Ligand code: SF4
Ligand code: SF4
Ligand code: SF4
């Protein structure tokens with residue numbers, strides 16, 4: 001009798017423990033999945049892709065400690081985003097793109113790539129998000145963001161467009177180039193508007209991607225050409241010579257064909 | 263006064279140690295306090311660099327990251343190893359009594375609770391913390407983030423104490439209230455997976471509380487004051503002449519409370 005009841009107790013116990021673990025685990029797991037949801041956070045330079053970054057960062061703040069500009073901070077309880085991991089708000093303090101990248105160098109876990117060259121970092125992408133607000137698009141001279149850009153004339157250029165209203169002026173429109181922009185946020189910080197017209201967005205929100213089926217003929221001419229063994233390594237002269245040869249061959253064969261009609 | 267100091271000598275040293283460590287982090291972060299050109303302690307309790315060179319890392323946090331399927335730099339692994347070996351020597355849960363800032367919160371809650379004589383509202387087994395520990399590792403593997411690190415009230419509290427406070431104190435307040443109105447010693451004694459984790463290397467600790475059973479009158483004072491009274495099974499510790507359980511936090515309360523001076527800090531006796 002005592003034996004069956006202790007066996008019964010055992011099974012009840014197992015039932016209780018597993019139910020509690022499953023319910024508790026499901027709730028806990030739900031919290032974890034939900035908490036990974038701030039799509040707008042900007043990470044320090046060299047950060048791994050977001051998912052790997054969030055998993056690898058141990059939340060120690062050594063990057064925060066290393067930054068001389070107090071750009072970075074660990075997200076606090078009650079702030080937007082994943083608690084404890086580093087982020088920055090470009091409008092308040094952007095990343096000043098230190099050449100020696102002390103933040104990434106000090107990361108103990110590998111959440112930030114220590115080898116990163118600052119110009120290769122991609123913290124986000126500047127987007128001129130509101131042309132109606134940007135005064136450059138109203139025909140006024142501004143260029144403040146452009147002048148502030150540490151990669152001026154590469155990441156941020158000015159597009160000159162004739163001003164039709166006056167007939168003799170030009171628009172000086174800032175244009176961001178995604179292949180160079182690091183997302184440091186200096187443009188967003190200095191924008192003279194009350195709310196910045198140019199903003200840094202994480203790549204997954206801001207960056208487009210050309211499908212692999214497209215070939216930009218003028219950039220990759222050799223790839224789509226019919227020339228048998230032309231490769232992009234060849235110099236312009238070589239390619240020129242090659243095509244001349246082919247042309248000659250073609251003319252030769254046309255000439256040869258001519259005899260058919262004799 | 264002298265006798266008060268003597269009776270509370272471990273409590274005072276523990277608070278100095280707990281607050282002192284936080285303070286070292288704090289001055290490194292906020293004042294760039296340097297000695298001989300290097301910052302003493304950069305980072306926080308999760309991971310840090312001591313004297314600009316020695317890596318330290320929370321081994322439980324590192325383990326959770328490994329369970330997410332991500333690798334870590336050797337530096338973090340080394341840091342976690344250093345901490346693990348350290349606590350294996352001085353007693354795993356010495357972390358609880360001498361380092362963890364949450365311990366100040368739960369100790370104060372316990373003081374208030376004893377003073378107000380609040381009875382326990384719930385009963386959670388002391389084993390639950392080990393289930394939570396296992397669950398933390400399983401969930402890390404399933405969700406791909408370090409499961410306990412993401413919700414740990416200890417991490418939230420220490421991080422914000424060091425880097426600037428916002429709502430991190432809410433985490434501490436919740437633990438305080440849970441311990442006050444829920445279960446006596448509820449968090450540290452029953453739920454906290456970090457304490458559970460440290461109890462494992464603590465099993466082989468060199469520093470132990472020695473117990474001399476001859477003068478013991480079985481008054482039970484030690485039992486009443488110990489945060490983990492199950493480790494003070496008088497028959498067992500009498501046979502082993504020390505407190506061998508990994509859940510002893512080396513807080514030294516039994517040493518100071520025992521009217522017959524049966525307890526003292528010492529090194530593990532060869533068995
Ligand atoms: S590169 Fe320099 S300014 Fe930018 S986040 Fe790192 S330390 Fe701060
Ligand atoms: S140094 Fe690395 S691990 Fe530490 S908070 Fe910064 S990104 Fe995270
Ligand atoms: S600083 Fe602002 S307003 Fe001026 S050009 Fe740049 S985006 Fe436009």
Ligand code: SF4
Pocket residue numbers: 357358359362363364365368416449450451454455456457458
């Ligand atoms: S049980 Fe947990 S919260 Fe309590 S002192 Fe130990 S590590 Fe800190």
